Amino acid sequence: MRADARRNRARIVATAIGLFTERGAGVGMDEIARASGLGVGTLYRHFPDKRALLVGIACDSLRELLACAQDAEARPIPAWAMLDLLVRRCVELPLALTKSLDGEHDPELEELQRRADEAIQQIVQRAQQEGSLRLDIPAREVVGLLNVAVCRPGARAEDHLVTVILDGLRAAPGQARGGSPVSAAVAPSEM
Amino acid sequence: MRADARRNRARIVATAIGLFTERGAGVGMDEIARASGLGVGTLYRHFPDKRALLVGIACDSLRELLACAQDAEARPIPAWAMLDLLVRRCVELPLALTKSLDGEHDPELEELQRRADEAIQQIVQRAQQEGSLRLDIPAREVVGLLNVAVCRPGARAEDHLVTVILDGLRAAPGQARGGSPVSAAVAPSEM
Amino acid sequence: MRADARRNRARIVATAIGLFTERGAGVGMDEIARASGLGVGTLYRHFPDKRALLVGIACDSLRELLACAQDAEARPIPAWAMLDLLVRRCVELPLALTKSLDGEHDPELEELQRRADEAIQQIVQRAQQEGSLRLDIPAREVVGLLNVAVCRPGARAEDHLVTVILDGLRAAPGQARGGSPVSAAVAPSEM
Amino acid sequence: MRADARRNRARIVATAIGLFTERGAGVGMDEIARASGLGVGTLYRHFPDKRALLVGIACDSLRELLACAQDAEARPIPAWAMLDLLVRRCVELPLALTKSLDGEHDPELEELQRRADEAIQQIVQRAQQEGSLRLDIPAREVVGLLNVAVCRPGARAEDHLVTVILDGLRAAPGQARGGSPVSAAVAPSEM
DNA sequence: GATGAATGAGGGTTCATTCAT
DNA sequence: GATGAATGAACCCTCATTCAT
Structure with missing residues (x-):
């Protein structure tokens, strides 16, 4: 895994934890991507679906x-x-x-x-x-x-x-x- | 309130409590209606929106x-x-x-x-x-x-x-x- | 047609004209009935459907x-x-x-x-x-x-x-x- | 804005003008999307709601x-x-x-x-x-x-x-x- | 590989109409 | 006959996911 990919993953996880903790698991994937400064596509590259993101966290x-x-x-x-x-x-x-x-x-x-x-x-x-x-x-x-x-x-x-x-x-x-x-x-x- | 209306309301509430308790507040109104043996319209007659149903319960x-x-x-x-x-x-x-x-x-x-x-x-x-x-x-x-x-x-x-x-x-x-x-x-x- | 039936019909038509004129043909049948002081059923007895009411007027x-x-x-x-x-x-x-x-x-x-x-x-x-x-x-x-x-x-x-x-x-x-x-x-x- | 997005927006507007002009503002969003050859989602990406589409036109x-x-x-x-x-x-x-x-x-x-x-x-x-x-x-x-x-x-x-x-x-x-x-x-x- | 536009199933809600009381 | 409760098709809109750029 390339350095920037690892960095992106970390940013996604950190952002997602923040948003989920604050507002529950209902927060949308688009918002998580945007708050991470990334496109949805990148989010889905790291986690094939929302479930996977939650499971990952x-x-x-x-x-x-x-x-x-x-x-x-x-x-x-x-x-x-x-x-x-x-x-x-x-x-x-x-x-x-x-x-x-x-x-x-x-x-x-x-x-x-x-x-x-x-x-x-x-x-x-x-x-x-x-x-x-x-x-x-x-x-x-x-x-x-x-x-x-x-x-x-x-x-x-x-x-x-x-x-x-x-x-x-x-x-x-x-x-x-x-x-x-x-x-x-x-x-x-x-x- | 008519007798059948009261009965229906009671059925809705009972069904909704069951489903919400079992599977969370995400359960859909259509499913609650169906599980109550009623049409959605009836559900909405008794509770103007989903929020009202939750608040009612x-x-x-x-x-x-x-x-x-x-x-x-x-x-x-x-x-x-x-x-x-x-x-x-x-x-x-x-x-x-x-x-x-x-x-x-x-x-x-x-x-x-x-x-x-x-x-x-x-x-x-x-x-x-x-x-x-x-x-x-x-x-x-x-x-x-x-x-x-x-x-x-x-x-x-x-x-x-x-x-x-x-x-x-x-x-x-x-x-x-x-x-x-x-x-x-x-x-x-x-x- | 009985006297009260004729009176009801007249009330419906008058009310409907008022509401339709004021707010367009989108006004609902329930509201017309209520504003006429009647139940929807009575409205439908006089006009088999909304189209018929508009046609009647x-x-x-x-x-x-x-x-x-x-x-x-x-x-x-x-x-x-x-x-x-x-x-x-x-x-x-x-x-x-x-x-x-x-x-x-x-x-x-x-x-x-x-x-x-x-x-x-x-x-x-x-x-x-x-x-x-x-x-x-x-x-x-x-x-x-x-x-x-x-x-x-x-x-x-x-x-x-x-x-x-x-x-x-x-x-x-x-x-x-x-x-x-x-x-x-x-x-x-x-x- | 990407080229295809602009093209899609134009198609939506053209289709919507056609349908609205022909059959009034009651035409459904789903139908406008279908007539544009697009999914509803795309319609809503370009216009956040129906009102916005009408206002846009x-x-x-x-x-x-x-x-x-x-x-x-x-x-x-x-x-x-x-x-x-x-x-x-x-x-x-x-x-x-x-x-x-x-x-x-x-x-x-x-x-x-x-x-x-x-x-x-x-x-x-x-x-x-x-x-x-x-x-x-x-x-x-x-x-x-x-x-x-x-x-x-x-x-x-x-x-x-x-x-x-x-x-x-x-x-x-x-x-x-x-x-x-x-x-x-x-x-x-x-x- | 990153991006964000496109997709469409599904959820909430309305309302013309039917039917039990 | 009058009533209004019940019905469900259809509408607006969201959001997880896919895919062209």
């Missing part, structure tokens, strides 16, 4: 996420801290776009999603093993639930939502979690 | 939410239990559609949104006053954050996400919340 | 025109005066609507148009015979030309256009008409 | 009219001859479409209409000053009246209507115009 994000996960795991810190670190970083990635790809069947995308899920799940399990993450929710579901927190348009690392979810996932020191929150809520002992 | 949901809030407040239970109850019920409403209405300026919709926010905020504040809801997040933001949990396609009352968020919002008994979770996470004392 | 107008022509002919006045009188009256009729019926093949309409044309043509021919109307334009065409003056949205009897056309049709006393106006216009003798 | 016509007016004024002929020339030429332009634009507020269109009116009015005034055009009708109204003659579907330069109107506007040599034609018509002296 999603894959980039997932690769970044995997790098973050590896980086976190490499640190000499508890698994909980790894998770915290990872979540706060992921929030800044344009993962929200992934939502518009529900039902896609791109092999690269699926492979990356699998690996990303696996990486997070591993950290989640280690956190559960070290006793810092509640045990009453299966690791598999914790991952899905973190997805929601993270794949949200407008999410920010300092979001109170992120904080609350992490706090909610934390194992309460010295007390078992897991009773039905509804019944718990109305139990007299809670008052 | 959103308003219905918000009215339902307000009813839930009133019902919850009427019970002789702690504010926390009210909130728990309310959230678990709201999750079942098609509030996710509200997201596609972000730049709408329908007066009825805005009024209902205002009242809904107010109602929830009141319960949140009472929960904070009774000491069951953490104090380090302003009530205003708690409401916004609950919105995210609740206005989510595919949310269910038994969702672990709902549970986790509610747990994360719970005031930890006997310990002050509010330290930066990030630094807290890596603090040695956490290990 | 046109026929009414043509009948009125024929009456005017007979009335004018019955007076003991020169043919020119008859024509003047007739034209000034016709201008007030909603004949402009006739334009939207080009290409219609309603037998009653065509018959009335034929008779109306004939009636006017007769007066025109008599005016030509009495020497008050220029001879260089065939009577047939004079009629068509008057149609243009008269079948105009917004035409009024005092219109300067009507005056100018009548003046232009007048036989110039003592001078032959008929040279090409263009060549005449640039002829030196005109200066 | 109207502006072209008005520009042509202004050119005619300038050309006429540049000739060493009496004002009356200028007017005659101008009117006969305008009749061939698709100015009839202008009627369907009543109520438009395109700045370019309005400016051109103003300038066209002004240009014609100037010639009319000069014709009145030179004594060839009757004085009993304000120049302003003469212009409006000529509009009617000229903005007529199916008008042709050799039209008898044009001739008659021009003759009707001509100042009668040696006699004052302006008596009410109606009273004149029935006056005994006219017989």
Whole structure:
């Protein structure tokens, strides 16, 4: 790939992320091309269709996420801290776009999603093993639930939502979690 | 309004909620009409345009939410239990559609949104006053954050996400919340 | 036909003439019905389709025109005066609507148009015979030309256009008409 | 603008003028595109909406009219001859479409209409000053009246209507115009 | 290889007309 | 008979995609 081609691709991706993040996946290809300072034809040379552009961005994000996960795991810190670190970083990635790809069947995308899920799940399990993450929710579901927190348009690392979810996932020191929150809520002992 | 007209309206709304919930606000009016067993014209007689249909559904949901809030407040239970109850019920409403209405300026919709926010905020504040809801997040933001949990396609009352968020919002008994979770996470004392 | 049916028909026609005259033949059937204080169904009972409504109005107008022509002919006045009188009256009729019926093949309409044309043509021919109307334009065409003056949205009897056309049709006393106006216009003798 | 784009634009305009002139402004965009041998998209690339197409054609016509007016004024002929020339030429332009634009507020269109009116009015005034055009009708109204003659579907330069109107506007040599034609018509002296 | 003009399926909406109440 | 709700063909327009320049 020639240098200018690589530069064009990068400009397209950067512009598209900006526009998609700001105004949703409905932004038109023409506008993305124009905002990139390119013709539509060039856009289509790099991404055969709109789906491919979204998939491309999603894959980039997932690769970044995997790098973050590896980086976190490499640190000499508890698994909980790894998770915290990872979540706060992921929030800044344009993962929200992934939502518009529900039902896609791109092999690269699926492979990356699998690996990303696996990486997070591993950290989640280690956190559960070290006793810092509640045990009453299966690791598999914790991952899905973190997805929601993270794949949200407008999410920010300092979001109170992120904080609350992490706090909610934390194992309460010295007390078992897991009773039905509804019944718990109305139990007299809670008052 | 004639009996059959009312029936048709109900069918349209039900069908539209189903399709919108399942496949997003992009579903076409023609398809909604067909799935309702009606002609497009009938759809447009009941809702002058697509926006009106979305707004109509959103308003219905918000009215339902307000009813839930009133019902919850009427019970002789702690504010926390009210909130728990309310959230678990709201999750079942098609509030996710509200997201596609972000730049709408329908007066009825805005009024209902205002009242809904107010109602929830009141319960949140009472929960904070009774000491069951953490104090380090302003009530205003708690409401916004609950919105995210609740206005989510595919949310269910038994969702672990709902549970986790509610747990994360719970005031930890006997310990002050509010330290930066990030630094807290890596603090040695956490290990 | 029952009394109320006749009354309804009259109301429809009056309303339709008003709306069509004011805003053109594009006005919808629903609006005509509503403005008449009736349901669409009733409108369609009286006129099987929109075309029929327009044809009905046109026929009414043509009948009125024929009456005017007979009335004018019955007076003991020169043919020119008859024509003047007739034209000034016709201008007030909603004949402009006739334009939207080009290409219609309603037998009653065509018959009335034929008779109306004939009636006017007769007066025109008599005016030509009495020497008050220029001879260089065939009577047939004079009629068509008057149609243009008269079948105009917004035409009024005092219109300067009507005056100018009548003046232009007048036989110039003592001078032959008929040279090409263009060549005449640039002829030196005109200066 | 690329050569083929310019060619396509010209084809669209030509086709549209033909269809609009023949069947009115109700002709659909799809049909215009098909008759031009182009896709709808191309039509909309050149004219953002139907209104713009009509406005575009109207502006072209008005520009042509202004050119005619300038050309006429540049000739060493009496004002009356200028007017005659101008009117006969305008009749061939698709100015009839202008009627369907009543109520438009395109700045370019309005400016051109103003300038066209002004240009014609100037010639009319000069014709009145030179004594060839009757004085009993304000120049302003003469212009409006000529509009009617000229903005007529199916008008042709050799039209008898044009001739008659021009003759009707001509100042009668040696006699004052302006008596009410109606009273004149029935006056005994006219017989 | 880059460009942007051309394409046309598909979506939102209107309105003449039909038909159940 | 009156009503107005229901119908759907047809219209205007958008936008992902292709292709001539």
